[in-house]
Amino acid sequence: MASIKDVAAEAGLSVATVSRVLNGHPSVSQDARRRVTAAVERLGYRPNAVARSLRTDQTRTLGLVISDVMNPYFTELARSVEEEARALGYSVIIGNADERPDLQDHHVTTLLDRRIDGLLVSPTDGGSPGMLGAAQAGTPMVFVDRWIPGVDVPVVRSDGRAAVRDLVAHLHGIGHRRLAIIAGPAATTTGRERVDAFREALGAYGLALPDAYVGQGDFQAASGRRVTEGFLDLAEPPEAVFAADNLMALGALDAVRARGLRVPDDIALAAFDDIPWFVHTDPPVTAIAQPTRELGRAAVRALVDRIEGRTGASVTLPARLVVRRSCGEPASPEPPSPVRRSTP
């Protein structure tokens, strides 16, 4: 593979001049510029990014460590992150933690070893040693979706509180009173927050959230299935189940169907994180949609701001409720204002 030396030889100039042409440095003659361009063309030369990175101490690469690529929410997030990064001249290396702290650490160290310019993380847990180290070491960093309390890193996320209130209003309007939740891991902020928001919203209607109605999941379909089976085995099963992510909702759907029961007739179902497939499930699932694309873009912008010496502050965007048919039809007037139906 041709190197800058070959180009210099071919153009009859020094490597310094070639480098200057390549980087658009002003003090180069028209003639030199032409000869270099021609030589580059002839040799099919492409600068070695590795060498360049070593010298300039920047890789123009961002690391993105997410909890689970197979989760469509994160896939979409990853996609929008890559898009925005590309627009700003950066590449992205994705690390999939599969909800495992050890894997998350593996990816963080690998990325740091490669000297990425900045790190975008949706932490799987409360803070693995590798990640805290990275934050400490001063690597530009931004949390997205989930974060770690007490770590001084900007957070780009969406606030589901209002949407959860809308959801509870919706369920309450339909007549449901015994509401349960399939929670995410307590080690994640989203895992805890969604339960809190749900409990708070229930409180506004004078409803309690008994321990038996809080099932512990791990954001994977299997746990949704298991927890839902537990709910159905109760002497007094809930009338509605709220899954804290889309995969657990899928598992819940499985469990209900396996019992020969029907959604929403026998039990209502709603999920956090809207995905294209929810329109096509039987029945279409009512969900809380995050502005995923905007989240990804905002996260990249915040990170690049940090990298390039600007401030890069936290961002919180609102989520919204998308009503479909999995909770039943409202008997009384429609739920409060920000609610929208996905099909008119």
Add this chain to the structure above:
Amino acid sequence: MASIKDVAAEAGLSVATVSRVLNGHPSVSQDARRRVTAAVERLGYRPNAVARSLRTDQTRTLGLVISDVMNPYFTELARSVEEEARALGYSVIIGNADERPDLQDHHVTTLLDRRIDGLLVSPTDGGSPGMLGAAQAGTPMVFVDRWIPGVDVPVVRSDGRAAVRDLVAHLHGIGHRRLAIIAGPAATTTGRERVDAFREALGAYGLALPDAYVGQGDFQAASGRRVTEGFLDLAEPPEAVFAADNLMALGALDAVRARGLRVPDDIALAAFDDIPWFVHTDPPVTAIAQPTRELGRAAVRALVDRIEGRTGASVTLPARLVVRRSCGEPASPEPPSPVRRSTP
């Protein structure tokens, strides 16, 4: 960030010795080894992968360029690729081409600039300049899922011919005679092959595949919707529609529902590529499942074989039919042997 020089100073040894310890070179004394290890520990030193790559001319990184990350099939492929690569000591950088040749080229050049050790591609088209260049330039390369005829690169893919025959047998057994297909882009091998296999299988039953029953899609949901609408507008609409990928099947489902029609009562539907959601759609969708995990693993192994100087041959794995309810219930005996029902 501490460099090898700092470690050498801290340990009171030369950088050469430190490097030897780091790389497990045999001729280093126990004492030196201990001192280096201690110094590394004290400084929290991690070798700079960029510098190492420049010197050794290898990055221990694989590039994976896929057509569409949002397609669950490719997400799963990407995941299994990363898993196997990690097991073999490689990292993976994913490039998402979004079915756009220009984006595909962008990623290929970026990856080559970063001097990845090998490239895994599922080409979007018949061969963009950048990709053909890479193949020519001798970069170790392997095609996965899709490939480009005439380019001398191993191909890891699955053969759907037998499964398509099973599908046609299944449809025929139910009583469907007017069968249509939503094809993928003609520029892709999978786009063409699936139509060919379908036509061939129809032939075995004495059925023709009229042009009006071949709709041109692009592997995206919107095209599935558009093509299906066209089918429904025909004077004699097909009784069954076979979508050449899962996203177009989703679009077809949309279109059918928008007309107030029902699957499978009004029209049968089947898809290539099985995904977890097909179990939960209304109705569950009959699909041809590829051994995605195995495909990813085989592709990585073939590529690493090439990189490390071994042969690395092509691999073809069989796909299989998964019968669900979207084609209706068979009136007569069950379809041929390799067919399985997803729910007993």
Add this chain to the structure above:
DNA sequence: ATCCTCCGTGTAATCGATTCCACGAGGAGG
């Protein structure tokens, strides 16, 4: 005519590793 500036270019140091080669110490063999 002399001096100063500015411009275009080249030489060489540098980034952080790996690795070839040389060198000194110590042990084995004659």
Add this chain to the structure above:
DNA sequence: CCTCCTCGTGGAATCGATTACACGGAGGAT
């Protein structure tokens, strides 16, 4: 006791770029 190996170690070249500094020539000001 001398020679020859082997072993552990360090010095220095190297990978492919960027960039500080030096230098020569042209042109303007005095």
